[in-house]
Amino acid sequence: MLDNAKASIPRFPRGVRLVNSEAHGGWVLLAPERMFKADAISAEILKRCTGEATLDEIIDDLAKTFNAPRERISNDVTKLLTDLSHKRLLEL
Amino acid sequence: MQVHLSGGEPGARRDLVEICAAAHDAGLYTNLITSAVGITDQKLGALSDAGLDHVQISIQDSAPESADHIAGYRGAFARKQTLAAEVVRLGILLTVNVVVHRANIERVENMIDLALALGATRVEIAHAQYYGWALKNRGALMPSREQAAAAIVQVEALRKHHHGRIVIDAVIPDYYARFPKACVGGWGQRSLNVTPSGRVLPCHAAESIPELEFWNVREHALADIWQNAPAFEAFRGDAWMQEPCRSCVRKDQDFGGCRCQAFMVTGDARATDPVCQLSPHHEDMEMLAAQQTEIAYEYRRLPKSQQTG
Secondary structure (H helix, E strand, C coil), X not given: CCCCCCCCCXXXXXXXXXXXXXXXXXXXXXXXXXXXXXXXXXXXXXXXCECCCCHHHHHHHXXXXXXXXXXXXXXXXXXXXXXXXXXXXXXX | CEEEECCXXXXXXXXXXXXXXXXXXXXXXXEEEXXXXXXXXXXXXXXXXXXXCEEEEEECCCCHHHHHHHHCCCCHXXXXXXXXXXXXXXXXXXXXXXXXXXXXXXXXXXXXXHHHHCCCCEEEEXXXXXXXXXXXXXXXXXXXXXXXXXXXXXXXXXXXXXXCCCEEEEXXXXXXXXXXXXHHHCCCCCCCEECCCCEEECCCCHHHCCCCCCCECCCCCHHHHHHHCHHHHHCCCCCCCCCCCCCCCCHHHHCCCCHHHHHHXXXXXXXXXXXXXXXXXXXXXXXXXXXXXXXXXXXXXXCHHHCCC
């Protein structure tokens, strides 16, 4: 699904919010009747889903920032965002 | 942390928008749970501007006549469709809540299709829980064991079928179960309810247990109530437990089940939830579930003296 969507712009619908909260002990994604704790890697990915950057740009940015192989980053990003989109918590 | 603006019907509350705005400003995730009757499009717009995060609309059936009959309100079905469209137009995520019982359990698939047609991204399939008004109508609402089992299998299949289109969350009926549910995630552990009069309850049905003493937000700070109110202290932790709960390996998983159900069936709020097969009252539960009658639904109504125009 994402392979031909590298130019798509991932964004959260209204009602899905990434917040850094002391009460929750770090980054969490708030969603209807749900709360997902974001680990360090997931948080870096989700922070970049601002509704401005394309999927390709997000992967490039992460690869550069963390000096990691682009393919591995691409796999992590694709897996996380596909999963969230299947849960209808992210628009791609 | 999440705030559910629920009821009864939250639309009956004149200060609903102010409550929503205050919760939003406090950094809480705000969720409106409504029958749609009593929330006008205009009211929804005001809630939306106040920072409302999510809306849940309940439906009674996929067939309009049956839906209005169960709701006891003509035109309810049409009102739900109109409000759902407005929620979607405002870009707010929509959950459709379906309460399943004997009159609609054969149409679970149609109701999920309806949720999709209304633009919902999530649907909650909850089997009726027999407290309060559902308890008064239990004979007319309780599905058979076979119907309940078939519905669970069907929901599982539909979840796979609709993967990626709509999330299906199911609340499994407990009256045919062998172990109780972890009611409210543990008494005084994760949630509290504030009633319209300001009383703070550990669960929405807690007022059915006569021995509990509730504190009111007009007299105590919420944090004080959470930590010290007698009703919260009553069943927090496991000091209150009797056998078979006290020595049970599952006591940290299900917390002895539901206190209100234990009281309702056994007369002792400290008893093991009779849903549990280890409860000496487990057979009573099965007998209650087996009592099915064809009676007209009984609805909650305000006494005439309290009705206002």
